[in-house]
Amino acid sequence: MTEQIYKKQDKLAKLIEQHTGRDGVHETTIPSLFFIRQSTDIGPRHKVYKPSLCIVVQGVKENLLGIEQFRYGPSDYLVTSVDLPVTGQVMEASAEVPYLAIKLEFTPHQIIEVIRDMGIRVGPKENAKRAMFVSRIEVPLLEAVIRLARLLDNPEDIPVLASLVTKEILYRVLQGQHGVTLEQMAIEGSSTNQVKDVIEHIMKNYDKSIRIEELAEIANMSESSLHRHFKEVTTMSPIQFQKQLRLQEARHLLLSESTDATDVAFRVGYESPSQFSREYSRMFGFPPIEDIKRLRMEYDQRING
Structure with missing residues (x-):
């Protein structure tokens, strides 16, 4: 990492600490901008990542x-171009040197606007590409992110300038090593764009039975093409993707509500509670009730010191 990048990372770290001060994911007054601080390397966390840029x-x-x-670490940035069920874990963090990151969520419409307004030459429609990638950080991208974060100190500027700086940030990503991945997500008729439509359908109907023929029709592909392109974008089949969504939502329901595992299994679309318990244990390492007790105990220990 060059000296120039190191100095800018240090500026960004100070801004994150200034606006957080404690562990957690912190919303800001800039739409879709979040600051993340974590002082312990706690276990893996399962969640659905929205289309976003993350800089550590x-x-x-x-x-x-x-x-x-x-x-990825301070020399990289990570981009997620479609909704994806992900297991994430902070690997290096301490009270003295906490994990610090920013996350900027974006929409396909914003990508299309940048492609149009900045005059980026859109390449031909290509085969589907992985919807998550890590690239090396560059100075112009860091400078734009710092300018966006500094708007928090001048809130009267946010309504006018935040969208402009966000557009520059997305432009820098589009100009980067994997920018074509974002292009393909936004280009109407590209295989990545078609898979995105299928993902949106599964997200809305995760608790219902899905038919591959119906998904193929949504994508305007053959069933075999859909399987191939869907796996290239997400690393999973549509059924595996749906299963991860169901299990993540089940865990959320068990944590947030006082309800039993059988009820939750039915609510997220399982017909067999025993199958639900097996698949839950396979994904999270423990049966549902034992897992929730463990998570609550961990949470209490963190809160109480």
């Missing part, structure tokens, strides 16, 4: 998408 300025994080690992 201290520490190291590892994401698991299916069976594929994405490790």
Whole structure:
């Protein structure tokens, strides 16, 4: 990492600490901008990543998408171009040097606007590409992110300038090593764009039975093409993707509500509670009730010191 990048990472770290001060994911007054601080390397966390840019300025994080690992730290940035169920874990963090990161969520419409307004030459429609990637950080991208974060100190500027700086940030990503991945996500009729439509359908109907023929029709592909392109984008089949969504939502329901595992199994779309319990244990390492007790105990220990 060059000296110039190091200095800018240090500026960004100071801004994150200034606006957080405690562990957690912190919303800001800038739409879709979040600051993340974590002082312990707690266990893996399962969640659905929205289309977003993540820049780590201290520490190291590892994401698991299916069976594929994405490790990134201060010299990298990570982009997720469609909704994806991910297992993420901070690998390096301490009270003295906490994990610090920013996350900027974006929409396909914003990508289309940048492609149009900045005059980026859109390449031909290509085969589907992995919807998560890690690239090396560059000075112009860091400078734009710092300018966006500094708007928090001048809130009267946010309504006018935040969208402009966000557009520059997305432009820098589009100009980067994997920018074509974002292009393909936004280009109408590209295989990545068609898979995105299928993902949106599964997200809305995760608790219902899905038919591959119906998904293929949504994508305007043959069933075999859909399987191939869907796996290239997500590392999973549509059924595996749906299963991860169901299990993540089941865990959320068990944590947030006082309800039993059988009820939750039915609510997220399982017809067999025993199958639900097996698949839950396979994904999270423990049966549902034991897992929730463990998570609550861990939470209490962190809160009480």
